[in-house]
Amino acid sequence: MKHRYLPLTESDKQSMLETIGIETVDELFSDIPEDVRFKGDYNIKPAKSEPALMKELTRLAGKNADLKSHSSFLGAGVYDHYMPVIVDHVISRSEFYTAYTPYQPEISQGELQAIFEFQTMICELTGMEVANSSMYDGGTALAEAAMLSAGQTKRKKVLISAAVHPVSKAVLKTYAKGQYIEVVEVPYKDGVTDIEALTELSGDDVAAVIVQYPNFFGQIEPLAEIEKLAHEHKSLFVVSSNPLALGALTPPGKFGADIVVGDAQPFGIPTAFGGPHCGYFAVTKKLMRKTPGRLVGQSTDDEGRRGFVLTLQAREQHIRRDKATSNICSNQALNALAASVAMTALGKKGVKEMAAANIQKAYYAKQVFKQNGFEVVFDGPMFNEFIVKLNKPVKVVNQNLLEKGIIGGYDLGRDYPELEQHMLIAVTELRTKEEIDTFVQEMGDSHA
Numbered sequence: 001m002k003h004r005y006l007p008l009t010e011s012d013k014q015s016m017l018e019t020i021g022i023e024t025v026d027e028l029f030s031d032i033p034e035d036v037r038f039k040g041d042y043n044i045k046p047a048k049s050e051p052a053l054m055k056e057l058t059r060l061a062g063k064n065a066d067l068k069s070h071s072s073f074l075g076a077g078v079y080d081h082y083m084p085v086i087v088d089h090v091i092s093r094s095e096f097y098t099a100y101t102p103y104q105p106e107i108s109q110g111e112l113q114a115i116f117e118f119q120t121m122i123c124e125l126t127g128m129e130v131a132n133s134s135m136y137d138g139g140t141a142l143a144e145a146a147m148l149s150a151g152q153t154k155r156k157k158v159l160i161s162a163a164v165h166p167v168s169k170a171v172l173k174t175y176a177k178g179q180y181i182e183v184v185e186v187p188y189k190d191g192v193t194d195i196e197a198l199t200e201l202s203g204d205d206v207a208a209v210i211v212q213y214p215n216f217f218g219q220i221e222p223l224a225e226i227e228k229l230a231h232e233h234k235s236l237f238v239v240s241s242n243p244l245a246l247g248a249l250t251p252p253g254k255f256g257a258d259i260v261v262g263d264a265q266p267f268g269i270p271t272a273f274g275g276p277h278c279g280y281f282a283v284t285k286k287l288m289r290k291t292p293g294r295l296v297g298q299s300t301d302d303e304g305r306r307g308f309v310l311t312l313q314a315r316e317q318h319i320r321r322d323k324a325t326s327n328i329c330s331n332q333a334l335n336a337l338a339a340s341v342a343m344t345a346l347g348k349k350g351v352k353e354m355a356a357a358n359i360q361k362a363y364y365a366k367q368v369f370k371q372n373g374f375e376v377v378f379d380g381p382m383f384n385e386f387i388v389k390l391n392k393p394v395k396v397v398n399q400n401l402l403e404k405g406i407i408g409g410y411d412l413g414r415d416y417p418e419l420e421q422h423m424l425i426a427v428t429e430l431r432t433k434e435e436i437d438t439f440v441q442e443m444g445d446s447h448a
Helices: 010-019 025-029 050-061 086-091 109-126 138-153 166-179 195-201 223-232 285-290 333-371 394-403 433-447
Strands: 157-161 182-186 206-213 236-241 259-263 279-283 296-300 306-310 375-377 385-389 422-426
Touching: 086 333, 109 279, 109 296, 109 306, 109 333, 138 157, 138 166, 138 206, 138 236, 138 259, 138 279, 138 285, 157 166, 157 195, 166 182, 182 195, 195 223, 206 223, 223 236, 279 285, 333 375, 333 385, 333 433, 394 422, 394 433
Parallel strands: 157 182, 157 206, 206 236, 236 259
Antiparallel strands: 259 279, 296 306, 375 385, 385 422
16 A cells, blocks of 8 residues: 555546646646756655655654754753753643734633733843743844844944854844944953953944843853943943843843843753744833834733733834834744743742752863863853863864764854864753763863
């Protein structure tokens, strides 16, 4: 028996041809000149039956090095964290995974409340007053923060630390090109934003100063100093932040940040080859009407019962071409729900404990590397990432590690030429002492 995964029989095809009044499929293309038609065979495998195809795809998938078969020390913006099993149970409910935009509050109270809870928890973590319903990811959230800043200040220059995630910087530069906004990178020094360079670059023409906390190198930026420089020139202070780190670090809102953005991936969202994930966007009340995307508000009905609605802005205000405050017209509701469920399951105490475990295990790994003769670069306060200098290309070391069942760290030479042969290593709460010790040992063998 030969089951096809595309259920189209010859009789189906003939019936469709008869319906549109032709005899062969070739007649569909009769308007295309013969001399430009492709006459050969495509370089693809012959079609297989469904069981045979499933076997082949399963075999190919088995070649992947995943987080179940390997211990991972790869971070750089996407992390291997504990995900409570309840997350998948809740987001698999049909009323959530089939839901889109809750335009009709009378039939969407569950979805609206879920989004409202996400907004509330993001505000609590970041120390900000208002958060939106989510963004596509951390990179677009950061770019949208820069565009909001330019619109609010009527200025056309943005300063961004070189220690911000390279992908986020690339997304920002793409946004900025269309809006004719100049993006200037502030160099780093000792792993954090160079304050002297920032002082020289700051001025009354700067719309925003953007930093990451912890930054791309895992280091903790001096937000108090940077905030002072930003607001001295009436620029907006934008902070991109790992939300899990905020379970242990002082939130950016306490340092006077105007906008805090980031990616909620550390909470209940799988690495999934880099996405889809879920950006968050939080602001002060002063900027809430300029916030991109959607906001869910809490109110009461005419009988005094609590209810939730989309509030403050119409979606259509973001589809006005050059007059738009944003072109973001959607959100990541399902992944935002996953993050909300994870944060709820962990609770305030659990989030703090999880963040603390990341710090403790990363510091342990850092010390073991030092004891084994490795040079650890940028030895300042960090969260769960640090940099080790190698005497071989990172690509070669990572290939050797992969053969030992370990996913190595990120090759910083891809984005920072001056950090060639430097590996960015992430240590999360899921890594055991045995995994860390084995990793350092194997790194030593590959590094030698």
